[in-house]
Every structure is written in structure tokens, then in C-alpha cells.
Amino acid sequence: MEAELKEMLNDLDSIKQSLPDPSNLASSILKLQSRVEHLTKLAKSAPVRRTKVQDMSAEVVDSNPYSRLMALQRMGIVDNYERIRELSVAIVGIGGVGSVAAEMLTRCGIGRLLLYDYDTVELANMNRLFFRPEQVGMTKTDAASQTLSDINPDVVLESFTMNITTVQGFETFMSSLRNKSFRPNKEGSGVDLVLSCVDNYEARMAVNQACNEMNQTWMESGVSEDAVSGHIQLLIPGETACFACAPPLVVASGVDERTLKREGSLCSIFTYYHGSCCRAFSAKYAEVTATFWTCVSLSGLQFP
Amino acid sequence: MEAELKEMLNDLDSIKQSLPDPSNLASSILKLQSRVEHLTKLAKSAPVRRTKVQDMSAEVVDSNPYSRLMALQRMGIVDNYERIRELSVAIVGIGGVGSVAAEMLTRCGIGRLLLYDYDTVELANMNRLFFRPEQVGMTKTDAASQTLSDINPDVVLESFTMNITTVQGFETFMSSLRNKSFRPNKEGSGVDLVLSCVDNYEARMAVNQACNEMNQTWMESGVSEDAVSGHIQLLIPGETACFACAPPLVVASGVDERTLKREGSLCSIFTYYHGSCCRAFSAKYAEVTATFWTCVSLSGLQFP
Incomplete structure (x- = not known):
């Protein structure tokens, strides 16, 4: 303007x-x-955007967005915090769980986020953290990219507005995970971790298939219908049981999951639940190592 | 324009x-x-604000911001969700824990929030959820009110930019908790719950004193220095030990807590921890009752 x-x-x-x-x-x-x-x-007089930061500084000043995070290094909890900038995380499903996981990783200064969702923001989504009423009508990936780049312009964001369970969507999903332009020397796929934050079995199976084909470590998450409990599962192809080998009871019993959803519930109903799944993503690691960094390494992500 | x-x-x-x-x-x-x-x-194309909603509707349509929350009632989990609009919660300290607790309650449609903090937003706070870079320089209470009223204009917000540990601040704190203009027939104080989300013992003692004097149920929270663990304590005057009777070990041993803080750490360092304390506020209840509503009643908050 x-x-x-x-x-x-x-x-x-x-x-x-x-x-x-x-x-x-x-x-x-x-x-x-x-x-x-x-x-x-x-x-x-419109709000000024935060400018990009070339190097993560450990300087303890109010104007340093990485001051508190780099303190983990000074405290001896993390060896090299700055390496987080080399990591790519793919988040499938930008709903109650995925959006907050994306915001947390963005604020932590993750290198690159790949966001997948086919849906648009509605006022009915306002019971969960992250999306704002003025974003109603935007695709969830566009709205997320807008918010996340405002919060931390250092993060490379890639949006994919599509359904990964369609033939074409699955192909785009696979090729985007394989793309190594962000870190050409990386072994394996182009991402370090895939977080499944979807709300249906079909999409979970698509993530499972893609990650098995690529030998890609991923985490599965789910929220109960009344949203007061959930699950997290770490999947390392060749090490843990694959997702299809250990299906939820309802799927194993041959019941169509769509018959189980009650009108208007659509899983993750309850606002105060949201944080816990994203939190659990890290708790899974943190319980073992007490640090994000060490745990990321421990979960099979090796760094050069 | x-x-x-x-x-x-x-x-x-x-x-x-x-x-x-x-x-x-x-x-x-x-x-x-x-x-x-x-x-x-x-x-x-500039953002349009969400308008106020007179009554919480249970209608399952994308345009209803309370659709998913009112579903809890249809599912038989909550008797009368709409009663949340009669509740007032005071949040002392709008940092990593308090800001997210405030956002969750706002999205749940709480009736009224009282926010207390004396600090301003800095870029160094961006490691935690909630505040955005364009709010740098604003007081935390003003920035929070701005964001929360955009998210849900139905919530009555009261901001107190002040330090509750000063003589004058403590008096204002007490009189604001006593104010019953929001629900004149309420018994006891003017609020239903006080959440202590501060980062020092002195402020916790001020909350304790105020709540003891008013026979007010409150919850204390804290995050460890490396931010991978924390604590929650429910305090019901006359029923549980008061906060001063069961001080943290470091305080009981007579060590000045300020000597323990390391430069740049300032507690709640780590982004991915933030959600858990706010989550725990509800988990404390939810573990017993599986619903926010029932649990609020159970914790000693009786409704007419």
C-alpha cells in the first residue's frame, strides 16, 4: 500500500x-x-514485521528473539541449539493439534515446516488455539503460513492445500517429502520428522504408507471424541510395528469409523485439551532426555 | 482509511x-x-472483527463459534455449558503460563477475565506461545486484551497493569477481586477462581494472602528453570494447607530465590513446555471428572 x-x-x-x-x-x-x-x-502506523535474523545470538537482551532458547545451551542442556535451523518437519493436518505443534516449532526457530491440509478456517474452529476469527474463509495452510511467518520470519514455510488421500494428493505429498533443496546433503528423505495430526484413519494410513516407503520416522497423534484424552505413537520403520500392523480396535473390528462420529463433535472438541497433544510430541522425547534437542537426535534423527 | x-x-x-x-x-x-x-x-480486505453473540447456540454450523463446545452438552458430558458465561477468573501473571490459560478460557467462552501483570512484551518473549512480534513495547495486559477481544468479543476483559506485591498494587488487587458488578448475587468474592501464573515467591505469597483473606479458591503453578517440568497446586482456604504453610524447599531453607536464577533463563524458557501448565489447570479437574464444567463445580465453586 x-x-x-x-x-x-x-x-x-x-x-x-x-x-x-x-x-x-x-x-x-x-x-x-x-x-x-x-x-x-x-x-x-500499521504493525511492523519482525525482521529476519541471520544468526541465532545467545545475547541476553530483550530484543533477541532467541535469547531464552539459546540459554539452554549456556545451561548445558543442549549442545548446539542453532542446529534446529537445519531441521525440516512435515505436519499433516493443521487442526487443533497440528496448528499448535506448528506454532511451537516456529517459535523454537525450526528451519523449515511443510504444512498439509485441504480444509478452510471456520468460526466453529475458534474453540481451539491458533486460528483467529478474521481468518475465516482462508485455507488452513494459508492462514497458518500468515500467522507463523509473522511470528518468526526465519522459518521456511511450505504450504500444501490438498488431500493426501487422493491419488494425486499422495503423489504430491511423496514428492514434497523427497525434495532436498533445503538441505541437499541430507540422507534419506528431505524432512527430519513427519507429525500426523489428522482426524481419520484413511489419512493416517496414507502417512504410514509414505513413511514406510521412505524409511521416515514419524509420530501419530489422536484426540478422543470428548477431547479429554488422546494418544501419541512414535513410528520408526524397521524398528517399531508399523501403523497398519497395530490398528485401533475400532478399525481392526471392521467398523466404519464414520459411523462412530457424533454430529458436531468431530474429535478434538475442547479448547483446553489442545496443548496436550503437541506437548506430548515433545514429552515423548523429553521424558527420556529432558531436552528437545537430545531427544530429536535420540528418536533416530542423526545430524552430520 | x-x-x-x-x-x-x-x-x-x-x-x-x-x-x-x-x-x-x-x-x-x-x-x-x-x-x-x-x-x-x-x-x-482488512480483517473484519467477529461480532458479539447474544446466546450460546448449539446449532452445528460452521459459522457458530460455540458449536463444538455446546456439543459437550449434547453428548451428556456437561449439564449446562452456557453457565461458563457467568464465571469470572482472575489470572495473575500474563507470561508463558498465564497468557495461554487466558487464551484457552477466552476460546471456551468464559464470562469474565481479570488480567494482572506489570511487564511489557519483548522480542525475547517470542519463545513462548501467545504474544506476537508486533506487540513488542505494549504492556502484557494491553497486548493480551487486544488479542483476546479479537478472538472472542463476548468475554468481558479487565486489565490491571501493576505489581500486586506493592502496597498500593495489593490494595487494588484485593478490591478488584471483591468487585461484584459482573454478578451481584454471587456469594464470597467477585471471582470464581484465581490462577497464579507468576514467576516468584513474593507474588505467590501476595496471592496466597489475598485468597486467604477472601476465602477464595485458587491454583498455583510453576515451571522449572529448564522448563521441562512444573507444578500445579490447588488451594482451598480452610480445606488444604495454605501456600505459606507448605513453602518450596528453597524458600523453607532461607535461600534468596533471586540468587538461584541464571542469567537469561527466567524460568519457563522452552516453548514446547508452555501448554502443559495451562493444560494441567484443567487436567487437575479433568482427571477426576472428565469435564471442565463438572470439575469446576467439584473444586469448590458452587453455582446457584
């Missing part, structure tokens, strides 16, 4: 130059100029 | 009318008009 206004001032200036002297239009043009100047001031 | 732009269009129109026919200025004026029209479109 500021660029547009600047060009308007230039236009008005050239009109003024081309006016015959004296002209009855001179005062009208001056009035327009002052209006544009006022609008420029208004546009400038 | 839209009004300004409309007046500019009027101005341009009158200039066009007053131009001699033909004029070499006509095309310049047309160009300016199209610029202003474009700016008007940009200005119109």
Missing part, C-alpha cells in the same frame, strides 16, 4: 508540473497531495 | 468535471482514479 501511495504522489507531482500557470486546478491538486500524505502516515 | 479514499474519489471527480474538453490531464486523472479504487479494495 505504501508503494502505491508513493506512486500517487509522483503522479500528482507531474500533473502539477503540467498545469498552465496560473490554474484553477492547483489548489485541488494540493488538497489531493495532502490527502495522500495523510494516508501514507496511516499506512506507516 | 476507507472514508478518506472515498473523499479522494469525489475530489478527482470534481477535477474531471472542471477540466476543459479535451484536456491532456484527463488520462492522468483516470489513472489516479483507478489507483484510488485499487487502494479501496486493499483497505476493504
Whole structure:
């Protein structure tokens, strides 16, 4: 908007130059100029975005967004916090669980996030953390990218507005996970971890298939219908049972899961539950190692 | 901004009318008009605020912000969800724990929140959920009120930018808790629950004193220095030990807690920890009853 206004001032200036002297239009043009100047001031008072940070500094000053995180290194809890910037995490499903997991990783300064969802934001989603009423109508991936890049412009965000359970969606999902442009020398796939934050079995099976084919470590999550309990499962292809080998009881019994959903519940109903699944993603690790960093390494993600 | 732009269009129109026919200025004026029209479109695309909702509807439609929460009633988990609108919760300390507790309660549709903090938002706070970079420099209570009223304008928000440990601050704290204008017939104090989300013993003792004097149920929370563990304590005056009777070991041993803080750590360091304390506030209840509502009643908060 500021660029547009600047060009308007230039236009008005050239009109003024081309006016015959004296002209009855001179005062009208001056009035327009002052209006544009006022609008420029208004546009400038809009919120200023945080600028990108080249290197993570450990300096303890209020203006350093990484000050508290880098303190983990000074305290001896993490060896090299800055390595988080080399990591890519794919989050499938940007709902109650996925959106908060994405925000937490963004604030931690993760290198790159890949976000997958086919849905749009609705007012009915406001019971959960993250999305805001003014984002209603936007795709969940676009709304998430907007919020996350405002919070931390250092994170590389890739949005995929699509359904991974369709043939074409699955192919795009696979090729996006394989893409190594962010870290060309990485072994295996192009991501370090896949978080499944979806609300149906079909999508979980798609994630399972993709990760098995790529030998990719992933985590599965789920929230109960009344949203006061949930589950987390760490899956390492070749080490743990695969997701299809240990299906939920309801799936193993051959019941169609869609018959079990009650109108308007759609899983993760309850606001105060949201944090816990995302929290559990880290707790899974943290309980063992008490640090995000060590635990990420422990979960099979090896760094050069 | 839209009004300004409309007046500019009027101005341009009158200039066009007053131009001699033909004029070499006509095309310049047309160009300016199209610029202003474009700016008007940009200005119109600015976010629209959610309007207030008179009654909580249980209708299962995407446009109903309470649809998922009211489902708890249809599912038989909560007797009367709408009663949440009669409740007032005071949150002391709007940091990593308090801000997320406030956001969760706001999205749940709590009746009224009282927010207390003396600090301002800094970029160094961006490791935790809730505050955004464009709020740097604002007081934490003002920034929180801004975000929370955008998320849910139905919640009555009261901000207190002050330190409750000073003589004057403590008096204001007491009188704000006693104020019953929101629900004149309520027994006891004017709030239903006080959440202590502060980061020092002195402030905890101030909350303890106020709640003991008013016979007010409250919850204490704390996050460990490395932020991978924390504690929650429910305090019911006359029923449980008071906070001063069961002080933390470090306080009981007479060590000045300020000597224990390491530079730049300032407790709750780690982003992915934040959710858990706020979650625990509800888990404390939810583990017993599996619902927020029943549990609130169970914790000693009786409703008419």
C-alpha cells in the first residue's frame, strides 16, 4: 500500500508540473497531495514485521528473539541449539493439534515446516488455539503460513492445500517429502520428522504408507471424541510395528469409523485439551532426555 | 482509511468535471482514479472483527463459534455449558503460563477475565506461545486484551497493569477481586477462581494472602528453570494447607530465590513446555471428572 501511495504522489507531482500557470486546478491538486500524505502516515502506523535474523545470538537482551532458547545451551542442556535451523518437519493436518505443534516449532526457530491440509478456517474452529476469527474463509495452510511467518520470519514455510488421500494428493505429498533443496546433503528423505495430526484413519494410513516407503520416522497423534484424552505413537520403520500392523480396535473390528462420529463433535472438541497433544510430541522425547534437542537426535534423527 | 479514499474519489471527480474538453490531464486523472479504487479494495480486505453473540447456540454450523463446545452438552458430558458465561477468573501473571490459560478460557467462552501483570512484551518473549512480534513495547495486559477481544468479543476483559506485591498494587488487587458488578448475587468474592501464573515467591505469597483473606479458591503453578517440568497446586482456604504453610524447599531453607536464577533463563524458557501448565489447570479437574464444567463445580465453586 505504501508503494502505491508513493506512486500517487509522483503522479500528482507531474500533473502539477503540467498545469498552465496560473490554474484553477492547483489548489485541488494540493488538497489531493495532502490527502495522500495523510494516508501514507496511516499506512506507516500499521504493525511492523519482525525482521529476519541471520544468526541465532545467545545475547541476553530483550530484543533477541532467541535469547531464552539459546540459554539452554549456556545451561548445558543442549549442545548446539542453532542446529534446529537445519531441521525440516512435515505436519499433516493443521487442526487443533497440528496448528499448535506448528506454532511451537516456529517459535523454537525450526528451519523449515511443510504444512498439509485441504480444509478452510471456520468460526466453529475458534474453540481451539491458533486460528483467529478474521481468518475465516482462508485455507488452513494459508492462514497458518500468515500467522507463523509473522511470528518468526526465519522459518521456511511450505504450504500444501490438498488431500493426501487422493491419488494425486499422495503423489504430491511423496514428492514434497523427497525434495532436498533445503538441505541437499541430507540422507534419506528431505524432512527430519513427519507429525500426523489428522482426524481419520484413511489419512493416517496414507502417512504410514509414505513413511514406510521412505524409511521416515514419524509420530501419530489422536484426540478422543470428548477431547479429554488422546494418544501419541512414535513410528520408526524397521524398528517399531508399523501403523497398519497395530490398528485401533475400532478399525481392526471392521467398523466404519464414520459411523462412530457424533454430529458436531468431530474429535478434538475442547479448547483446553489442545496443548496436550503437541506437548506430548515433545514429552515423548523429553521424558527420556529432558531436552528437545537430545531427544530429536535420540528418536533416530542423526545430524552430520 | 476507507472514508478518506472515498473523499479522494469525489475530489478527482470534481477535477474531471472542471477540466476543459479535451484536456491532456484527463488520462492522468483516470489513472489516479483507478489507483484510488485499487487502494479501496486493499483497505476493504482488512480483517473484519467477529461480532458479539447474544446466546450460546448449539446449532452445528460452521459459522457458530460455540458449536463444538455446546456439543459437550449434547453428548451428556456437561449439564449446562452456557453457565461458563457467568464465571469470572482472575489470572495473575500474563507470561508463558498465564497468557495461554487466558487464551484457552477466552476460546471456551468464559464470562469474565481479570488480567494482572506489570511487564511489557519483548522480542525475547517470542519463545513462548501467545504474544506476537508486533506487540513488542505494549504492556502484557494491553497486548493480551487486544488479542483476546479479537478472538472472542463476548468475554468481558479487565486489565490491571501493576505489581500486586506493592502496597498500593495489593490494595487494588484485593478490591478488584471483591468487585461484584459482573454478578451481584454471587456469594464470597467477585471471582470464581484465581490462577497464579507468576514467576516468584513474593507474588505467590501476595496471592496466597489475598485468597486467604477472601476465602477464595485458587491454583498455583510453576515451571522449572529448564522448563521441562512444573507444578500445579490447588488451594482451598480452610480445606488444604495454605501456600505459606507448605513453602518450596528453597524458600523453607532461607535461600534468596533471586540468587538461584541464571542469567537469561527466567524460568519457563522452552516453548514446547508452555501448554502443559495451562493444560494441567484443567487436567487437575479433568482427571477426576472428565469435564471442565463438572470439575469446576467439584473444586469448590458452587453455582446457584
